[in-house]
Amino acid sequence: MRPRSPQARSEARWGAIFAAPALLLILTILLAPLAVLVALSVTDYRLGAITVRLVGLDNYAALLGDPVFQRSLRNTFLYVAFVLPAAVFGGLGVALLVHARIRTRTVYEVIYFLPVTSTLVAMATVWQFMLHPTLGPVTPLWMNLGFGRIDLLNDPDLALGTLALIGLWQLIGFNMVLFLAGLSAIPRELYEAAALDGARHAPDRFLRVTWPMLGPTTMFVTVTSTVTAFKVFDTVVVLTRGGPLGATETLLYILYLEGFQYFRMGYAAAMTVVLLVFLAGLSILQARVIERKVHYA
Amino acid sequence: MRKSEEGADGVALAGIVKSFGATRVLDGIDLAIEGGEFLTLVGPSGCGKSTLLRIIAGLETADGGTVAIGGRRVDHLRPDERDVAMVFQSYALYPHMTVAGNIATPLELRRLTLAERLPLVRHLSPRRPRVMRGIMAEVRAVAETLQIGHLLDRRPAQLSGGQRQRVALGRAMVRRPRVFLMDEPLSNLDAALRVHMRSELAELHARLGITFVYVTHDQVEAMTMSSRVALMDRGRILQLGTPSDLYDHPATLAVARFIGSPPINLIEGESDGAGGVRIDGARLPIAQGVAGGTRVTVGIRPEALHPAPPRHDGPVLRARLKRAENLGAEWLLHAILPDSAGTAVVARITAAEHEAAQRAGLIGEELALAVSASGMHLFGADGARIAVRRLAGAA
Amino acid sequence: MSPSRLIGRIAAHTVLAAGAVVMAAPFVWMLLTSIRPPEEVFGAVFDPIPSRFAGFENYGQALTASNLPRAMLNGVIVCGGILAVQLMTAIPAAYALARLSFRGRELLFALVLFGLTIPIQVPALPLYIAFANLRLLDTYFALMAPFFLTVFGLFLFRQFFRTYPEEILQAARLDGMGEFEIVWRIAAPAALPAIAAFSVFSVVAHWNDLYWPLIVITSSERATPALGILAFRDAETGGNYGALMAAASLITGPMIAGFLAARRAFVRGITMTGVR
Numbered sequence: 001m002r003p004r005s006p007q008a009r010s011e012a013r014w015g016a017i018f019a020a021p022a023l024l025l026i027l028t029i030l031l032a033p034l035a036v037l038v039a040l041s042v043t044d045y046r047l048g049a050i051t052v053r054l055v056g057l058d059n060y061a062a063l064l065g066d067p068v069f070q071r072s073l074r075n076t077f078l079y080v081a082f083v084l085p086a087a088v089f090g091g092l093g094v095a096l097l098v099h100a101r102i103r104t105r106t107v108y109e110v111i112y113f114l115p116v117t118s119t120l121v122a123m124a125t126v127w128q129f130m131l132h133p134t135l136g137p138v139t140p141l142w143m144n145l146g147f148g149r150i151d152l153l154n155d156p157d158l159a160l161g162t163l164a165l166i167g168l169w170q171l172i173g174f175n176m177v178l179f180l181a182g183l184s185a186i187p188r189e190l191y192e193a194a195a196l197d198g199a200r201h202a203p204d205r206f207l208r209v210t211w212p213m214l215g216p217t218t219m220f221v222t223v224t225s226t227v228t229a230f231k232v233f234d235t236v237v238v239l240t241r242g243g244p245l246g247a248t249e250t251l252l253y254i255l256y257l258e259g260f261q262y263f264r265m266g267y268a269a270a271m272t273v274v275l276l277v278f279l280a281g282l283s284i285l286q287a288r289v290i291e292r293k294v295h296y297a
Numbered sequence: 298m299r300k301s302e303e304g305a306d307g308v309a310l311a312g313i314v315k316s317f318g319a320t321r322v323l324d325g326i327d328l329a330i331e332g333g334e335f336l337t338l339v340g341p342s343g344c345g346k347s348t349l350l351r352i353i354a355g356l357e358t359a360d361g362g363t364v365a366i367g368g369r370r371v372d373h374l375r376p377d378e379r380d381v382a383m384v385f386q387s388y389a390l391y392p393h394m395t396v397a398g399n400i401a402t403p404l405e406l407r408r409l410t411l412a413e414r415l416p417l418v419r420h421l422s423p424r425r426p427r428v429m430r431g432i433m434a435e436v437r438a439v440a441e442t443l444q445i446g447h448l449l450d451r452r453p454a455q456l457s458g459g460q461r462q463r464v465a466l467g468r469a470m471v472r473r474p475r476v477f478l479m480d481e482p483l484s485n486l487d488a489a490l491r492v493h494m495r496s497e498l499a500e501l502h503a504r505l506g507i508t509f510v511y512v513t514h515d516q517v518e519a520m521t522m523s524s525r526v527a528l529m530d531r532g533r534i535l536q537l538g539t540p541s542d543l544y545d546h547p548a549t550l551a552v553a554r555f556i557g558s559p560p561i562n563l564i565e566g567e568s569d570g571a572g573g574v575r576i577d578g579a580r581l582p583i584a585q586g587v588a589g590g591t592r593v594t595v596g597i598r599p600e601a602l603h604p605a606p607p608r609h610d611g612p613v614l615r616a617r618l619k620r621a622e623n624l625g626a627e628w629l630l631h632a633i634l635p636d637s638a639g640t641a642v643v644a645r646i647t648a649a650e651h652e653a654a655q656r657a658g659l660i661g662e663e664l665a666l667a668v669s670a671s672g673m674h675l676f677g678a679d680g681a682r683i684a685v686r687r688l689a690g691a692a
Numbered sequence: 693m694s695p696s697r698l699i700g701r702i703a704a705h706t707v708l709a710a711g712a713v714v715m716a717a718p719f720v721w722m723l724l725t726s727i728r729p730p731e732e733v734f735g736a737v738f739d740p741i742p743s744r745f746a747g748f749e750n751y752g753q754a755l756t757a758s759n760l761p762r763a764m765l766n767g768v769i770v771c772g773g774i775l776a777v778q779l780m781t782a783i784p785a786a787y788a789l790a791r792l793s794f795r796g797r798e799l800l801f802a803l804v805l806f807g808l809t810i811p812i813q814v815p816a817l818p819l820y821i822a823f824a825n826l827r828l829l830d831t832y833f834a835l836m837a838p839f840f841l842t843v844f845g846l847f848l849f850r851q852f853f854r855t856y857p858e859e860i861l862q863a864a865r866l867d868g869m870g871e872f873e874i875v876w877r878i879a880a881p882a883a884l885p886a887i888a889a890f891s892v893f894s895v896v897a898h899w900n901d902l903y904w905p906l907i908v909i910t911s912s913e914r915a916t917p918a919l920g921i922l923a924f925r926d927a928e929t930g931g932n933y934g935a936l937m938a939a940a941s942l943i944t945g946p947m948i949a950g951f952l953a954a955r956r957a958f959v960r961g962i963t964m965t966g967v968r
Contacts, residue, residue, distance in 0.1 A: 007865075008793070014871035015794025022785035023796075025841035026803050033815030033822075040817065047824065094711060097704045104705075110952065111712045114719060117951035119900045121918040122940035125925050126718045129725070129933055135733060137721065137740075169715065177959055189389035192356050197468070198377040198406030204414065208402065212393035231811060234902045238922065252813060252903070259817050260907045269817055276814055283809035 040269035047263040059270035069271065071246055072254040075160055076230065079250065082164040083171065083229040088222055090168065091175025092214070098176065099183045109180070112173040120170060124238035127166050128153065153239055156247040163235050163248055171228055175221050182217030186210065223286040230278065251275060305333035305507045306367030306475040308353060313362035315348055315532075322348050324532035326362070335502045335509040339519035340529035341555070346512045349529070350478050353510060355379050367475060377406070382469035383478040386485065388461045390453040390468075397436055397449040400467045404432045407472065439471045459490050466501070477502075479511045483518060495521050516556050520544070528552050550680040553596045559629065561674075562597045562642040564614075574675070576637045581612045583673055587683060594676045599629070601672020602644035604654040605665045612668045616642065618660065621651075632664070642666070725937035726750050733933045750934040751942070758927065759912045760939055763920025764946075770835050770916060771895045777840040778894060779887065786849030787875045791861065801850075807843030812904055820907055834908040835916065839898060845890050852886040853879060888957040896947055917943045 004012075041059055045052045063069050098108045115123065130136045133151040142150060152162040190209050199205050211218075233252040236242060242249040242257075255275065259268030308330040315323040322345045330336045338346040351357040353364055355376035364371050371379045382403075390399050405414060408431075413422045440446045443463045453461055462482060469477060482498075483491045499522045502509050513519055519526045520540040527537045536548040547553035553561045566576035570589020573580045581595060605613055616632035619641075628651040630644040644666055646654070654660050675683040724740060725733065727747035754760055788794065789801055815838070823834045856879060864874050880887070898916075905916040915923060924939045 010871065011792040012794045015788040015792035015797065018784035018788035018792070018871075018875070019794065019796070019800055021781040022841070022846060023800060023803075025781060026800075026807065026843075029819070029838055029841045030803070030807050030810060030815060030843075033818035034810075036818035036821075037815065047821065094708070097708050100704065101708075104708075108708050108712060110955070111716050113951070114948060115715060117896055117947045118719070119918060119921070119940075119944040119947060121900070121902050122921045122944040123718055123722075125921060125936065125940050126722045129937070130718060130721055135933065169718075173715065181959070187387060187389065189385045189387055190391065192351075192354075192376075193383070193385060193389035193391075193468075194402075195356065195376040196354060196381065196383050197403040200375060200377055200406075201411055203411065204406065207414070207416065208391065212391070215393065227811075231813065234918075237902065237906070238925075255813065256903070256907070260820065265817055265821065272814055272817060276810075279809055279811070279814075286809075 037269050037272055040266055041273050042270075043266045045266045045269075047265055055266065059267050060273075062267065063270055063274065068246065068249065069254060072249040072251050075247070075249055076232070076251045079160060079164050079167070079232055080226060080229040082161065083167045084222070084225050086168050087171040087175050087225045087229070088218065090172050091221065092179050092218070094172065094176045095179030095183060096210075099180055109177070112176050114173065115170045116174045116177075120234045121238055123170075124166065124235045127235075128239050131162065154244050156245045159240055159244055159247045163232065163239065166235050166239075167229060167232055171225060175225060178217060178221050178224075179214065182214045183210070186213045220286070223282055226282055227279065230282075307332040307334075307508055308476055308510065309363075309365040309368075310349070310353070311363045311365075313349065313352060313364070314360045315345070315352065315357070316360055322532050323352075323359070326532075326534060328527060328534060328537065330508060330510060332367075332508055333506055334524040335499070335511065335522055337511045337513060337519040337523040337526045338529055339513055339516055339526055339555075340535075342514055344529040345532040346514075346529050347480055350383075350480055350510060350512045353379075353476070354381055354383050354478055356383075379476075380474050381476040381478055382472065382474035383480065384462075384465045384469050384482045386481040388453075388465040388482075388485075390461060390464055392453050395450050395452055396440070396445060396456070396464050396467075397433065399453070399464055400436045400439060400471050401432050403468060403472045404435065405429075408432065435471060436467075439467045443467050443470075458486050459494070462486065462494065470501075470505070474507070476508045476510060477505070479509065481513055482511075483513070484515075491518075498522060517558060520556070528555060530555075546682075547596070547674060548682055550594060550596070550676040553674055553676070557598060559599050559643045559645065562599065562602070562640075564595045564597070564634065564637050564640050564642070566593055566595055566637075567591065568593055576614075576634075579612075579614055579636045581614075581668065581673070583612070583670065583675055587675075592678045593683065594678075596674040596676060597642070597668055598672040599643045599645035601669045602630075602642065602666040603646060603650065603669065604630070604644070604659040605667035606657075606659065607665045609665060609667045612670075614642070614666045614668060616664050616666050618662055618664055621660070623648075630660070630664075632666070722937045722940050725934055726941050728934050730932055730934055746934060747938070750932070750938040753932060753935040754924070754938040754942060757935070758920070758924045758939065759915060760920050760924060760942060762913065763915045763917050764942065766832075766915060766920075767899050767917040769832060771898045773832065773836045774839045774898050775891055775894050777836070778842045778845055779891075781840065782842050782845040782849055783880055783883070783887075784875050786846050787853050787879050789846065789850045790853035791856075791858075791879075792871070804843045804846050804850075807841070808847060812838060816904065816907060823908060829908050830910050830914055832914065835905060835914070838904060839894075842890075842894070845894070848886055848890055849883060852883050856882060885957065888954065892950065892954045892957055895950070899947055 042054060042056055043052050044055050044058075094108075094112060098105055098112070101108060131138050131152050133139050133149065133154075138152075139149060150158070152158050186209065190213070191205060194205055194209050199208055231252055232250050233256070236248055236250055236253045237256075240248040242253055251271075252275075255268055255271050258264050258271060308328075310326055310328040310330075313323050313326040314321070322343075324345075326345075326349060338349060340346050348357060352359050353366075355371070355374060355378075359372075366379060366381070391402065394402070408428050409419075409425065410422075413419045413425050413428075419425060437446060437449070440449055443466060445460060445463045445467065448456060448460060448464075453464065456464065462485075465482070479498075483494055486494060495518060498509075498511075502522075511518075511522065519528075520543075523540055525538060526540055526543055528535045528543060530551055536543055536552045538546075543552060543556050547556065547561075550563075554563070564576050566574040566581070568587040568589055568591040569575050569580065570587070572585045573582045574593055574595055576595070583595070587593065602614075605611075607613070614634055615636055616634055618630060618632050620631040622629040622631065626648055628646050628648060630646065632642055632644065634640045634642060651660070659665070677683050724742060727745050727750065728742040729744055729746035729749075732743060785800075789797060789804070819838055820829075823829050823837075828834045860878065861874060864878050869877070900918060901916070902918040902922075905919050906922075909915060909919060912923060921939055921943045925936055
């Protein structure tokens with residue numbers, strides 16, 4: 001063994017001591033459960049059951065044929081497909097408008113950010129009341145505009161879209177703050193150089209400076225928004241419980257039901273592995289984005 | 298406005314006033330920059346020089362006064378319509394574009410229509426490929442003259458500071474502007490590269506033959522590159538002239554202080570009314586025509602002080618040597634004047650002179666510093682220069 | 693100002709204000725209803741302004757006719773417990789990751805990066821089974837334990853410690869400080885802005901969390917704020933909306949107040965997560 005300095009020995013010792021609790025937590029809370037999860041997914045384990053059988057990939061095969069799971073996947077993707085572009089471009093649009101304000105900037109920033117910090121369960125309850133067909137203020141407003149009576153949360157065609165709007169309501173302020181940070185990081189001199197170079201129209205400034213300079217922010221916002229939208233759960237529990245007619249059954253809600261209401265642990269584990277695959281795909285995308293960001297600096 | 302022989306356009310500023318909030322940063326600037334000259338705005342930070350440059354560029358609007366380029370008022374014109382180019386302190390290169398893209402940008406924005414610049418839509422234009430080929434040929438030509446032809450496909454992040462500087466110059470040059478504006482372009486470079494780029498910029502100016510307006514806080518840059526220098530302080534121009542004007546005939550104490558390295562030696566004194574200045578124990582015979590009892594400041598450039606024998610025939614200051622600094626070709630003698638309340642002075646002499654003085658035993662703990670009259674300046678209590686009629690024979 | 697710029701400004705304000713109305717509407721409605729007398733809630737006419745102030749009855753009912761105060765107290769206990777353990781484990785480990793060279797450092801950091809992508813829903817099943825077998829379901833420990841590990845905090849603090857000047861650490865070592873002292877007396881105080889931002893994050897996240905408490909908590913004595921409002925709503929269905937809105941205000945109020953107080957730290961924390 002090569003001789004090491006006292007400093008190196010001290011670092012090695014203290015490094016190990018400092019890292020030990022975190023490492024222990026990673027092992028018990030993250031790695032061990034993951035291993036158990038994958039193992040569970042090839043069994044028919046049910047909580048409290050006396051016997052456990054290995055069933056190979058039967059759970060995964062069952063997932064493929066399970067209409068409820070497929071409906072929840074379809075609902076989740078529909079939800080993401082609506083929330084994602086609206087939250088990204090809406091957040092960008094609001095940020096662009098707010099960034100140009102001087103005196104009123106803080107006011108708008110705070111108002112748009114309110115839903116992010118508020119307790120979603122509580123606010124979903126408020127939304128439920130607001131959208132109540134007879135007691136809430138939305139229905140009379142809607143009817144004043146000359147439309148017929150609607151019940152957004154109990155109409156199978158509208159319920160998922162309503163949840164998506166509430167999801168968007170909660171997410172847009174978060175994205176706005178991220179974009180505002182990105183906008184503040186663009187050097188003013190770039191806009192001045194562009195002005196001297198002849199960028200006289202707003203589209204020129206946006207396409208040559210703003211949009212490319214926001215590239216890393218946009219990708220980051222896209223990935224975080226996708227993950228957030230993917231995990232839609234609270235509003236389903238509070239507002240629809242998957243109904244009406246399964247129109248708002250989402251991946252996490254089904255997972256919750258299978259695992260913790262019906263206690264079909266093996267089946268739920270297989271479902272979780274599928275969720276994990278989606279999330280892994282997203283994080284690979286994000287890692288690529290971070291690489292590209294290094295390229296810029 | 299006059300045009301230079303090559304027909305380059307000058308810049309005329311009249312009565313430029315600008316305030317930020319309650320702070321007045323420019324306080325009535327009148328300045329006629331002649332076509333084809335290299336004019337440097339120099340001054341301490343906060344003196345308003347960058348704001349003045351940005352007003353010429355159109356990035357900032359003056360509260361009052363007019364800007365004319367080539368004899369035509371440009372106050373109402375947008376930056377891009379003024380036909381000026383600017384090199385920023387940070388270079389302000391577009392980080393997501395290649396070097397070629399950066400240099401091509403001003404031409405694309407001028408020669409393509411808005412529709413031809415939009416994503417997707419631009420491919421519908423039949424003439425766009427032809428225009429772009431022409432632009433890229435010009436970009437390559439400019440890159441070659443700046444010796445960055447091999448870097449055209451790189452992005453700014455992959456370039457050294459000096460290379461980024463050249464790209465910024467290229468982006469400014471490519472559209473052949475009427476006026477070239479530069480805002481502290483060398484301040485982000487290391488010392489050696491800065492010296493090198495000074496001569497490159499001077500050569501570039503000679504080759505392009507257009508008007509350069511250059512902002513710096515570094516008086517050495519101002520002195521080495523400029524045709525004329527405008528020294529600014531607190532929103533005013535203190536003196537406008539050639540570098541030698543400013544060095545040899547500073548109009549005010551502030552100018553004398555700012556220009557020159559090491560800085561000018563300043564000695565407080567009082568006119569004796571008989572052609573001399575009393576500074577405690579000594580008398581300098583340079584105050585002809587100044588009323589007796591007037592408080593004055595004598596400025597002496599470091600190179601106007603020389604070790605001398607005590608019985609030297611001419612004005613001499615008694616000094617106590619604190620430290621001698623060897624700069625190779627020159628020596629700096631740091632001394633204090635016991636006759637003037639311990640005022641610190643610096644004498645700059647050549648290595649040869651130092652050797653000779655040392656051999657003659659002139660540099661000891663105590664030494665006499667002869668003052669050559671040509672390097673002496675006299676300022677009144679208000680800081681204004683007092684014209685000096687030199688005594689005959691006081692070399 | 694030119695006419696076109698004035699029009700632009702008016703248009704921008706119109707769009708922003710319209711959006712702001714939608715963003716703020718639930719909060720306004722919640723607060724208005726929470727002081728509205730019950731007879732008006734069910735009235736046919738919608739007058740936004742309550743005819744009389746019924747805040748005392750509504751808030752009084754929210755606080756007495758339910759376990760809401762208990763849920764909020766639980767929220768404080770759980771958030772505080774989670775945050776304390778998170779800081780105690782994450783700060784030294786992040787310092788070690790950033791500044792000390794020890795065996796397994798690269799592996800640990802790789803695990804942290806991996807962990808960033810795993811939400812609680814993934815290890816939830818095995819953790820639930822473990823708690824069930826240990827007879828720990830429906831306890832504070834079950835609520836808190838999965839969040840003792842914070843890979844996000846580890847990552848955030850590591851990024852911060854990496855920018856800390858090495859000279860100061862060397863100077864501290866020359867002054868005779870050990871690594872333990874350096875962490876808690878030099879590095880951690882310097883990281884206070886990052887710690888503040890992280891704390892706001894952590895508290896908001898666990899106060900608002902529904903998924904994990906819904907799984908492990910069954911008794912109302914252990915209900916978290918999110919569960920508290922859910923239980924209150926289910927008990928009050930068709931009942932007193934004024935009290936329900938008062939309860940919602942009480943649950944979400946502390947988070948909004950906390951955000952307004954720590955807005956700068958929060959925004960800085962968000963921008964540190966990787967965008968900048």
